[in-house]
Amino acid sequence: MKTIRTFFLPALLASVFLMGCDADSMNSEEEVDLTLRMQGMFGSQQLISGQTYDHNGANITVTTARVYLSDFVLTTADGQEVTVSTDPVTVPAKDANDNDVTHSVTDKIVLTKHDMGMEYYHFGTVPEGDYTSMSFRVGIVGQDNRIDASQVPASHPLAKQTDKNNHWNWANGYIYLRLDGEVDTDGDGSVDEVWETHIGKENFSRVVSIDTDFTLDHEMGNLLHLMVDYKHFIHMVDLADPTERLSHTGDNLPVANKVAGMMDGAFMIHGVHMDEGSHTH
Amino acid sequence: MRVGILIAAAALSLGLAGCGIAGHETRDPAILDVPVGFEPIPVPAHNPLTPAKVELGERLFFDLDLSEDRSLSCASCHFENAAFADPRRLSPGVHGRLGIRNSPSLVNVAYLNLLFWDGGALTLEAQALGPLEADFEMNMNLGDLITRVESDPSYVSQFEEALGEGPSIRTLTQALASFQRTIRSGGSRYDRYVSGAVDALTDSERRGLELFRGKANCASCHNGFLFTNQAFENNGIEPAGSDSGRARITLDPADFLEFRVPSLRNVEKTAPYMHDGRFDSLEDVIDHYDQGGTGVRNQSALITPLRLTDQEKRDLIAFLNSLTDETILTGLTP
Incomplete structure (x- = not known):
């Protein structure tokens, strides 16, 4: 730890002149190759596609559980903000005045697919050391949300997903949170109606900040374990109520507001572990 | 490049x-x-x-x-x-x-x-x-x-x-x-008229053109070579179902029931009309605008009673029919 602190003192002084640093731009031996593990939960249970859960007294299943996260920032113990970026991808877009432009997406973006069991996301290198918080945005905003998703290379998380789409064709923009499933509406124990909660549009994006001390160290741990509780998102939504069962944001603003209001509490840092490296995303 | x-x-x-x-x-x-x-x-x-x-x-x-x-x-x-x-x-x-x-x-x-x-x-x-x-x-x-x-x-x-x-x-x-x-069209009799072939339009069609640009106020929105300003407007028709138009995209109440101003090229051939196809004929459309819409919430201020005579309505429709490009209707394939 002494070595790390010795390194960080001059780094801290240098950072006085910098607004922040890009994780990928760091070039030091004191770096760690960070992987984010995103574990999908439904309350206290592991989220498993098709499994039946209790939700406010009704049996429901979850068949799609996906969320877009962007604008990741890790804050070091000495207050330095570490941002995460990736290789840029340049695509056609419209600006705020609907003029044709090209736009380069550089931000590290994560699309969880917990209905498919995806959990691991490689973040590149960040400085080793003690951290006090992590923040990110639920959703895709600004120019990143005004790109032509049909032209994004298939390997990029903002590409049109060919299994289940997380982008609205009819209302250009990303679906920040997509939850689908079925709900038991008559209380007979069997699910009988489809429910869909699709939240997008910038009004419903939220920045989540988790204040938790953790240490990233190439010997002690480089796997940051983040849990996302999908039940929390819909805690205020009565899926058995036909007026709340379907929401695609613009067609059901009350539900969209309820879900957006719960985004902040749906995430928790479980801890830091050693990444065994048996997964790649 | x-x-x-x-x-x-x-x-x-x-x-x-x-x-x-x-x-x-x-x-x-x-x-x-x-x-x-x-x-x-x-x-x-x-x-x-x-x-x-x-x-x-x-x-x-x-x-x-x-x-x-x-x-x-x-x-x-x-x-x-x-x-x-x-x-x-x-x-x-x-x-x-x-x-x-x-x-x-x-x-x-x-x-x-x-x-x-x-x-x-x-x-x-x-x-x-x-x-x-x-x-x-x-x-x-x-x-x-x-x-x-x-x-x-x-x-x-x-x-x-x-x-x-x-x-x-x-x-x-x-x-x-x-x-x-490649689906393009600009070969109507109107196009020939504006290119200098004054006989390409009949008297009735020319009167319709004057109405289109003047008393009927169509050209406030249907202008330019496409006959649309590409804006979104609430043209005063009662909503059907839950379709809120442009507001569904922007979530802005000011855009309630606004829909694209469509091009009028080949309008004779594109019935039925309006975003939900509620009007079967151009006569229905002209009657709607002539009465100044329905006064629905957020109706465009451009939609006001026109008080067109029956002859003026016929002339206006005659002009609209002159926007038909027969070549687009068959064998367009480039």
Whole structure:
């Protein structure tokens, strides 16, 4: 730890002149190759596609559980903000005045697919050391949300997903949170109606900040374990109520507001572990 | 760079015919030809217009395999003899499912800045995925769509030839957009009239033109070479169902019941009218505007009672019929 602190003192002084640093731009031996593990939960249970859960007294299943996260920032113990970026991808877009432009997406973006069991996301290198918080945005905003998703290379998380789409064709923009499933509406124990909660549009994006001390160290741990509780998102939504069962944001603003209001509490840092490296995303 | 070349080529093509450019990006100048008075075709730099892509896009456009049950193609709701619109109020999708809006004409669609009645699609490439995926239209899962196209070796080779790579969401939408950019029309009697052939319009049609620009106030929104200002307006028709128009996209109450101002080119052939096809005839449309709309919430201030005489209504419709380009209705294929 002494070595790390010795390194960080001059780094801290240098950072006085910098607004922040890009994780990928760091070039030091004191770096760690960070992987984010995103574990999908439904309350206290592991989220498993098709499994039946209790939700406010009704049996429901979850068949799609996906969320877009962007604008990741890790804050070091000495207050330095570490941002995460990736290789840029340049695509056609419209600006705020609907003029044709090209736009380069550089931000590290994560699309969880917990209905498919995806959990691991490689973040590149960040400085080793003690951290006090992590923040990110639920959703895709600004120019990143005004790109032509049909032209994004298939390997990029903002590409049109060919299994289940997380982008609205009819209302250009990303679906920040997509939850689908079925709900038991008559209380007979069997699910009988489809429910869909699709939240997008910038009004419903939220920045989540988790204040938790953790240490990233190439010997002690480089796997940051983040849990996302999908039940929390819909805690205020009565899926058995036909007026709340379907929401695609613009067609059901009350539900969209309820879900957006719960985004902040749906995430928790479980801890830091050693990444065994048996997964790649 | 490519855009610059294309724009220059388009400009040249107005006066020259038969000049080709060699190489992979070979273009048939004809696909860039525009009618007199039209602006050059906007072609995005990432998707230059080539004959091979247009040909592939045309094949895809008419292919029934692009729908879930192989019963519908794009052309099933965009009829060539209806100026690429649909004469039905609502177009039946797979399994007979109906949407809530009338299929708009695709003529001159290359010039539209935003697509769909509410502007929900940013580009022609992105727009293609709307009907392909919508469960009340073609209802295709995108993965299944690509798998289906890849299963046809002739498609794979055509994609390779046209785009240098195989079928994907990106290449498929580029091909479809390329074909649609060639659906252009500007050969109506009105066009001949404004080019100097004063006898191209009858007396009644000329009176209709004056009304269109004057008393009837149509040209406040239906202007320019496309006969649309590309704005979104609430034209004073009562809402049907839950369709809130442009507000569905922007979530802005000020956009409630606003829909795209459509082009009036070939309007004679694109009945029924309005975003939901509620009016069967141009007479119905003129009557609606003549009475000043219905006074629905957020109605455009431009919609006011016109007090047109019966003769004026006939003249106005006569003029609108002069916007028909007969050549677009048959054998458009470039």
